[in-house]
Amino acid sequence: MVKIIISIKNISKTYDMGEVKVEAIKNINFDIKQGEFIIIKGRSGSGKSTLLRQLGLLDKPTNGEIFLDKKEVTKLSSYQRSKLRLKKIGYVFQEFALIEDLTALDNVMLPAMMFCNRKQAKRKARILLKKVGLDHREKNLPKQLSGGEKQRVAIARALINSPELIFADEPTANLDTISAKGIVNIFDNLNKEGHTIVMVTHEPEDEIYANRLITLKDGKKL
Amino acid sequence: MKRFETRIPLILTWKHLRHGNKWTLALIIFLMAVAFINFIFISSLFNGIEESTNNQTINTATGNIMLFPEQGQEVIDNVDEIITKISQLENIIGISDQIILPATLEHENYAGSWQLLAVAPEKEKQVFNIHENIISGEYLKQDDLDGILLGIQIAGGEDVEMNAFSLHGIEVGEKINMTYNGFEKEYILRGIFQTKYINADQRAYITQASLNSLSPAFADKATTISLKIFNSSNEQDMIEELKNLDINETIYSWEEVAGLMKSLTKSFTSINILLSFVAILIAIFTIFIVIYVDVSSKRQQIGILRAIGIRPYIIVSGYLIQTAIYSLAGVLLGLAIFYGILTPYFNAFPFELPIGDVVLITNAPEMIGRTETFIWISIITSLFPVLAVTRTKLLKAIWSK
Numbered sequence: 001m002v003k004i005i006i007s008i009k010n011i012s013k014t015y016d017m018g019e020v021k022v023e024a025i026k027n028i029n030f031d032i033k034q035g036e037f038i039i040i041k042g043r044s045g046s047g048k049s050t051l052l053r054q055l056g057l058l059d060k061p062t063n064g065e066i067f068l069d070k071k072e073v074t075k076l077s078s079y080q081r082s083k084l085r086l087k088k089i090g091y092v093f094q095e096f097a098l099i100e101d102l103t104a105l106d107n108v109m110l111p112a113m114m115f116c117n118r119k120q121a122k123r124k125a126r127i128l129l130k131k132v133g134l135d136h137r138e139k140n141l142p143k144q145l146s147g148g149e150k151q152r153v154a155i156a157r158a159l160i161n162s163p164e165l166i167f168a169d170e171p172t173a174n175l176d177t178i179s180a181k182g183i184v185n186i187f188d189n190l191n192k193e194g195h196t197i198v199m200v201t202h203e204p205e206d207e208i209y210a211n212r213l214i215t216l217k218d219g220k221k222l
Numbered sequence: 223m224k225r226f227e228t229r230i231p232l233i234l235t236w237k238h239l240r241h242g243n244k245w246t247l248a249l250i251i252f253l254m255a256v257a258f259i260n261f262i263f264i265s266s267l268f269n270g271i272e273e274s275t276n277n278q279t280i281n282t283a284t285g286n287i288m289l290f291p292e293q294g295q296e297v298i299d300n301v302d303e304i305i306t307k308i309s310q311l312e313n314i315i316g317i318s319d320q321i322i323l324p325a326t327l328e329h330e331n332y333a334g335s336w337q338l339l340a341v342a343p344e345k346e347k348q349v350f351n352i353h354e355n356i357i358s359g360e361y362l363k364q365d366d367l368d369g370i371l372l373g374i375q376i377a378g379g380e381d382v383e384m385n386a387f388s389l390h391g392i393e394v395g396e397k398i399n400m401t402y403n404g405f406e407k408e409y410i411l412r413g414i415f416q417t418k419y420i421n422a423d424q425r426a427y428i429t430q431a432s433l434n435s436l437s438p439a440f441a442d443k444a445t446t447i448s449l450k451i452f453n454s455s456n457e458q459d460m461i462e463e464l465k466n467l468d469i470n471e472t473i474y475s476w477e478e479v480a481g482l483m484k485s486l487t488k489s490f491t492s493i494n495i496l497l498s499f500v501a502i503l504i505a506i507f508t509i510f511i512v513i514y515v516d517v518s519s520k521r522q523q524i525g526i527l528r529a530i531g532i533r534p535y536i537i538v539s540g541y542l543i544q545t546a547i548y549s550l551a552g553v554l555l556g557l558a559i560f561y562g563i564l565t566p567y568f569n570a571f572p573f574e575l576p577i578g579d580v581v582l583i584t585n586a587p588e589m590i591g592r593t594e595t596f597i598w599i600s601i602i603t604s605l606f607p608v609l610a611v612t613r614t615k616l617l618k619a620i621w622s623k
């Protein structure tokens with residue numbers, strides 16, 4: 001029987017914009033099983049990124065529960081969620097979210113340094129940079145990298161602590177077609193290696209890689 | 223903090239210093255240096271005022287130690303015998319006996335009452351520095367019977383502060399009529415001195431030989447005996463030694479004599495403390511603004527660090543280390559500017575105050591104390607903006623620009 005890693009129950013997220021309250025996602029339920037490649041799709045403003053942030057523990061839902069490895073996580077403190085993010089979740093942002101003052105290698109090894117020494121972190125980071133095809137760019141700062149290269153560094157960083165789950169929020173949105181294809185291929189390979197991947201995307205051609213599609217419309221799961 | 227985590231703040235700081243914007247870094251360090259200079263400048267100026275006041279008092283008016291007539295007496299008798307006794311002590315640079323008289327000096331249509339000191343010029347030179355401050359003419363010679371030396375405030379002149387109450391620009395070689403207690407004598411102005419210490423510059427000097435020729439009763443008598451010693455920190459020891467010499471005269475240190483100066487320097491100390499407090503406030507606000515702007519510009523980077531699981535206290539520690547480095551670099555730059563530019567400048571062009579020329583003076587313990595205070599203030603002050611930014615909502619931080 002395939003293990004359920006995440007289970008979400010009736011989660012909603014409402015943003016309080018002063019006089020107006022915006023309900024970004026409404027009563028969403030689903031499970032994420034180990035080894036799945038899920039693509040969340042929908043139009044702009046449909047709540048895709050909001051949903052992913054709740055799953056990635058970057059934000060707390062207004063209502064509902066999220067179970068990570070059967071443990072309810074929405075009530076956890078910021079410190080506990082940070083600890084879970086570090087150990088179990090790899091998150092890839094649309095805008096790369098690299099630390100500008102750190103080289104590609106330093107960016108990748110930084111989360112690993114919470115658990116192991118610098119030498120071990122560096123070794124792991126080099127392996128991952130090689131895996132995403134950037135071993136020759138390890139000493140470059142983010143400003144010296146192209147969009148595709150930055151995103152590959154971000155993917156390597158997301159993988160450094162061997163997380164069970166990888167969330168990717170429109171990772172190809174800022175990339176040219178060739179770079180975008182390369183990035184999706186990396187996710188595909190990672191999935192084939194056993195990683196569970198949840199990716200938000202606009203691109204219909206990415207859907208062929210997914211085991212499952214979740215479509216959102218006006219904050220609701222169709 | 224766990225063993226592996228301890229290195230992260232140091233690495234983040236090092237990488238930021240190495241790869242961050244050099245102009246921003248230079249500007250932050252420069253602002254820190256300005257705040258530090260502001261923190262040390264006023265106190266070193268007051269140190270300068272205090273030191274100038276003390277030196278001027280010692281070098282122009284009192285010496286280190288003064289002997290006065292014993293209780294009930296108007297003059298010190300047997301001056302030569304007392305000086306012979308004192309001369310046996312070690313650490314004495316010079317001894318000068320003086321007779322101080324309230325005299326009236328008159329030149330053409332101008333007259334006034336001033337302190338007239340009858341001195342032995344050669345002894346006087348060993349204790350006081352009036353002879354080094356002659357601006358016109360020359361100092362008195364030992365056996366000058368007709369010569370008089372005037373302070374600039376008595377001689378007067380266009381730019382002289384007390385010109386209205388002076389002899390209005392009398393010149394060397396001109397005659398002055400002196401009257402004291404029924405005695406009258408005409409003197410020739412030998413020289414004019416200017417110590418820049420307004421109290422000293424309101425005195426006139428004649429030789430003891432001249433006074434003795436006018437009134438032999440003053441021979442071997444003095445109203446004060448002043449001593450200059452090698453190490454001014456040994457004044458109290460020297461006073462004890464003098465008391466053991468079987469001398470009946472009243473003995474005071476210069477600080478006890480110059481009561482006004484003491485209260486003046488005490489006032490300076492109070493003002494210095496107050497202004498130091500103001501300088502601390504200015505440093506706090508400057509550092510707060512500098513660090514707040516610096517940290518706010520990295521709000522997104524801080525958000526990313528939090529998003530990838532780096533704990534806030536590690537991020538805060540990194541920024542506190544950064545602030546400590548900024549403030550240390552600011553202190554070093556501030557010291558370089560202070561000792562390399564400001565101190566030499568004010569040595570060349572000192573502040574001209576009525577107590578004399580004032581330069582910037584620092585002492586090592588105070589400087590070390592102020593440096594430590596500044597660095598701690600920087601670290602503590604920076605904690606507030608750093609905590610504020612690290613407590614911003616994670617999503618707001620990540621997507622802030």
